[in-house]
Amino acid sequence: MGDAKPGSGRAPGLMASVLTITGRDVGSMYRTPTGWVITALYVALTAMVFTLSTLAPGEPATLRYFFSPAAWLLLAICPAISMRFFSEEIRSGTLEAMAVSPVSDLAIVLGKYLGGVAFLMLVLAPTLAFAACLWALGEPRPDIGAIAAGYLGLALAGAAYLAIGSVVSALTDSQTLSFLATLIVLLGAMLMTGLVVAQVSTELGQKLASLSMAARVNTFARGVIDTGHIVYFLAIVAIGLAASVAVIQARRWA
Numbered sequence: 001m002g003d004a005k006p007g008s009g010r011a012p013g014l015m016a017s018v019l020t021i022t023g024r025d026v027g028s029m030y031r032t033p034t035g036w037v038i039t040a041l042y043v044a045l046t047a048m049v050f051t052l053s054t055l056a057p058g059e060p061a062t063l064r065y066f067f068s069p070a071a072w073l074l075l076a077i078c079p080a081i082s083m084r085f086f087s088e089e090i091r092s093g094t095l096e097a098m099a100v101s102p103v104s105d106l107a108i109v110l111g112k113y114l115g116g117v118a119f120l121m122l123v124l125a126p127t128l129a130f131a132a133c134l135w136a137l138g139e140p141r142p143d144i145g146a147i148a149a150g151y152l153g154l155a156l157a158g159a160a161y162l163a164i165g166s167v168v169s170a171l172t173d174s175q176t177l178s179f180l181a182t183l184i185v186l187l188g189a190m191l192m193t194g195l196v197v198a199q200v201s202t203e204l205g206q207k208l209a210s211l212s213m214a215a216r217v218n219t220f221a222r223g224v225i226d227t228g229h230i231v232y233f234l235a236i237v238a239i240g241l242a243a244s245v246a247v248i249q250a251r252r253w254a
Contacts, residue, residue: 017103021111043126050130067150067221079182082165083175085112091173105248116162146223153220156233163240170247
């Protein structure tokens with residue numbers, strides 16, 4: 001990957017490899033129209049949500065009703081990011097070339113994933129202007145802690161979505177199929193929980209509801225930071241990345 005000294009015979013370190021792949025992937029998103037289109041689309045849609053849900057005369061200044069729809073919009077944005085992780089490189093043969101390099105499968109997966117997360121943070125960053133607008137115009141001023149909790153929920157949900165998309169992308173050489181399959185999986189995970197809860201007893205329904213991503217995002221949107229919810233999203237990330245590494249390793253030895 002260019003991090004080891006020529007002739008040293010040593011593989012680059014894990015962190016160096018991860019950072020190289022991460023930086024390359026983030027840069028590649030903005031060297032093509034894709035990255036700009038994704039960013040502009042998300043900002044435009046969330047601007048509509050902000051206007052409709054927040055800028056209501058006589059209502060208190062809060063982003064509480066902004067974060068949940070913003071998280072739902074990520075269901076379409078994150079598959080558009082994760083579909084680029086592995087699918088195109090599998091089709092073009094680039095992934096196979098990386099597989100025979102000194103770079104480990106773990107470094108490849110972490111680099112791709114962190115590149116996606118970094119890009120997602122850049123997509124979310126312009127929406128901070130909505131919070132600034134509310135702070136400047138709202139009366140009384142909004143609770144900064146609640147806004148921070150809402151953005152933490154968005155970031156964690158997006159990170160979990162990308163981890164799931166990473167697995168799907170590693171399974172197919174088609175970006176289109178990766179996008180559609182990830183979208184279906186995420187929508188199913190969000191919608192099926194609610195449908196199942198509605199059909200079961202109250203006690204069991206409450207237990208199933210605790211598995212819902214949507215319910216956890218709503219908790220953050222209310223300004224509540226629950227460590228259990230943080231662990232939940234991080235567990236999804238860990239499982240998704242472990243599964244991605246396993247798939248890439250299987251491809252290496254196929």
